[in-house]
Amino acid sequence: MLAIETWDLRYSYPAKGKSKEVQALKGINLLVSEGEIFGFLGPNGSGKTTLFKILSTLVAPPSGSASIFEHDLRTDADEARKLIGVVFQHPSLDKKLTVTENLRHHGNLYGMDGDSLKKNITRQLEVFGLADRRDEYVETLSGGLRRRVELAKALLTSPKLLILDEPSTGLDPSARRELWDAIVGLKKSAGLTVVVTTHLGDEGDRCDSLVIMNEGRVMSAGSPAKLKSLIGGDVIAIHCDAPEDLSEKIRDKFGAAPSVVAGAVRIELARGHEFIPKVVEAFPGQVRAVTLGKPALEDVFIRLTGKTLGSAELGRADG
């Protein structure tokens, strides 16, 4: 069974102070299989958060269709809700309540109560290593621990699909790694389907498949390896003081196809290590630093859109 299916999903909303509507989604078709980790990779403003809001049932799909385990999100959202666990980008825990109180409240909302709820809470707290924190107020916990409570809360109701919006926001690298280890572990142990939005290429790498999104459209889809194979060979980035100028000179002299992205000259080509000394010798004094790498998802994004994942348009924070 498909965990998620959307067809020609569109979403627009009136922009503040402008007569034209903002088109946040411009026709999204998605097929997410059961049991996979599926990522939406894109910068702020790419539409991934709007997509998250629709899939988490916060917003009804206005045009096109979306269903979760064959429950249509427009007509049958309540059935879908029972099958979804949601982790929001903003903390959804009540800071003035203890860890246990938060989980109990959450269980109550899903119709769980009594001894079975108690047992479930205890089990979740053990799974996430929170047993000794159970009676602490959430406001006293660190960011990493809070995320773990969020995850424990979302999984308390034994969902078949876990949806996370930028789950590593505000986490330090080790807490991020821990979170992803937990997500991958859950997929393996519980057969959970996981959908995650992110603007970080390395998080995309941990997905089984992903879509690259930009300005409300899906630019490309597939496994990380397949997406990276769009770029042959290596990726060279040359940092210099006048990237436009240098880019032109490299094109003239070597016939390569450089581009300027985020203030650096970027060249995709095979056997990059042989090319670097030639460039450095040809333009003495102009090169400040050179990096050589295998293509990353960020490079795929740059290839598809001409901009970096971090170059989000500010002011469209809801992307």
Add this chain to the structure above:
Amino acid sequence: MDRLLLASVSLWRREMVRFYRDKPRVIGGLVPPVIFWIFIGSGLKGSFHMGGLDYSQYFYPGTLVLIFLFTAVFSTMTVIEDRKEGFLQSVLVSPAPRSAVVIGKLFGGASLAFMQGLPFLAAAPLVGIELHPDTLMLSLLVLFGVAFSLSGIGFVLAWVIDSTQGFHAVMNMGLVPLWLVSGALFPLSNLPGWLDVIVKINPLTYCVAALQWEFFPQNTGAGLPPFWICAVVIALFCAVTFALAVWVTGRGRDQHV
């Protein structure tokens, strides 16, 4: 247990726990009205006479309504906070009916208003207002209606307004003036025509009037609407604000939230 009830009780309990843990709030809604009552009541004592009532007695039911107004409406201000944090979103994507959110908050607001208003009500005999068991029961019922409907108004406002500053502004410019012209401060007889109209369409008028009927049945001034009308208006006020609150929560799903 029924799903709606379970979710509503859980949300109500959260309001109670939060209130208990947020100590300054415990006195915040109670103290200002009591100070008004002491100062204004004492200040006008010499110049006000209505039947056998002095001003601190006359002003008593109005002060109670003000305490309920402050506490009930301010308790729903947490809706703004809940919307900004992910808490409310997390409730909205759960299978719990949206009316559970409203019921939990409104009964929460009403309970908090009661907890803060009751000590003042208990002090009534000290100023010579006698409460018999039957009038006390009716007064409590009226006060519940007042607390519930005012929480409903607060809920709707908090849902629509996205800043606490804006909420305070509406409270001070909209609700407090309504209270001023509810008969809480002055009797409703011999008012200029325009004011009389405002008084008559103001639901708070009927809240204050119902309490005046209970507190001093012998001394109600001219122009007070009959008790049964007050009861009907308060019941309608509850129903309308509740319906409005449920409607406003359902509206969000078709919008960009």
